[in-house]
Amino acid sequence: MTDKNIPQRATSDFQAADAAHHIHAFLDQKALNAEGPRVMVRGEGLYLWDNDGNRYLDGMSGLWCTQLGYGRKDLTAAASAQMDQLSYYNMFFHTTHPAVIELSELLFSLLPGHYSHAIYTNSGSESNEVLIRTVRRYWQILGKPQKKIMIGRWNGYHGSTLAATALGGMKFMHEMGGMIPDIAHIDEPYWFAHGGDLTPAEFGLRAARQLEEKILELGAENVAGFIAEPFQGAGGMIFPPETYWPEIQRICRKYDVLLCADEVIGGFGRTGEWMAHQHFGFEPDTLSIAKGLTSGYIPMGGLVLSKRIAEVLVEQGGVFAHGLTYSGHPVAAAVAVANLKALRDEGIVTQVKSETGPYLQQCLREVFGNHPLVGDVQGAGLVAALQFVEDKATRKRFDNENDIAWRCRTIGFEEGVIIRSTLGRMIMAPALVAGRAEIDELVDKTRIAVDRTAKEIGVL
Ligand SMILES: Cc1ncc(COP(=O)(O)O)c(C=O)c1O
Incomplete structure (x- = not known):
């Protein structure tokens, strides 16, 4: 290669070093080593x-x-300027910083008005880990500590850490490393594969009503929340029939089960709306975000909470024993601000x-x-x-x-x-x-x- 930006090292040399040191994602490492990435x-x-x-x-x-x-040079510049100004600080010791405040003001100006608070993370998996603890904490504060079970969907994907894997519905992942308790699954709304002779509209309703059946089976008093991607991403970009989401929302409201949207893929403009749930027209209680928040320039994610949940945590909750070293990291926040401004202003x-x-x-x-x-x-x-x-x-x-x-x-x-x-x-x-x-x-x-x-x- 003659490009001055490209390190002058033979591909085979990179591949040998890669094989010597890495376990890659979702691949047979031995086969990959034989082929070379x-x-x-x-x-x-x-x-x-x-x-x-x-x-x-x-x-x-x-x-x-x-x-x-x-x-994008503007994102590089935002990171560089923030590193010069304040390369790191945390949100533990009664402290905050302008970068994360600017991010939240901007983020909540772009989201529907019923969201108010965020807990920032470093990835989508972490956002969903935080989700489980936050949702359970919410019900605990409200005097319903038994409301612990999270319902996800088969073939859903919510990340690769233990609890995020458990929320997801990839059985082959559950088989590698185990499950956690108090997680249940219902079928995915994949009409092409599972719709049989039903019309998409009929199938959408039937798929949604599995949630009701599962809640009744487990007892609504034990179910904390339902998590799903508005459209399934890693599972195959599966778009549910139009009847699906309104019915899911009706069921969640009826049984007082929190509706948790995983917007890690669908968020930040992917469908032409800021969030994919807006495309489908439903109103989740929480949003798990990551990826497009920074356009992937630097790792950052978050759990967005509705005012209803945030109010309980803040006004009645006392200490929430939860925190991440890099939650709201100033450099990531500065990049997210530059990214969101570009998405909006351009x-x-x-x-x-x-x-x-x-x-x-x-x-x-x-x-x-x-x-x-x-x-x-x-x-x-x-x-x-x-x-x-x-x-x-x-x-x-x-x-x-x-x-x-x-x-x-x-x-x-x-x-x-x-x-x-x-x-x-x-x-x-x-x-x-x-x-x-x-x-x-x-x-x-x-x-x-x-x-x-x-x-x-x-x-x-
Ligand atoms: C819907 C969804 N949630 C969560 C995740 C996990 O995000 P991360 O890989 O940043 O942990 C992904 C990753 O693809 C995802 O698609």
């Missing part, structure tokens, strides 16, 4: 470069987090809603609506999924759909586009700064990858 060395806008000079259009915003794309969220989001959705439906390998296109704003299918009429999925989608993802890399596979779905979520040209390139390269996959398995 791609070494990503630079990012600019929506593009990434690897150490061999290959350029990729990042159709996944890293891991759904680089809302502003790579290489009209990026508005643009996703009115222009680029509808454009991506329309292009995908035009290109894949009649594709022999694609049974469904789902999404809103700049998030979408293509559902692979063996038989469109019956919605029969391939027995080896995982392998087929994984192959498509690998071809995508060869074609210079990063899209992800989850079960039999190809998922994408480009940075929110994507313009029409980048969306065209994303759709075009995805089409090439899907076509090549379809040819390989003999359906094209």
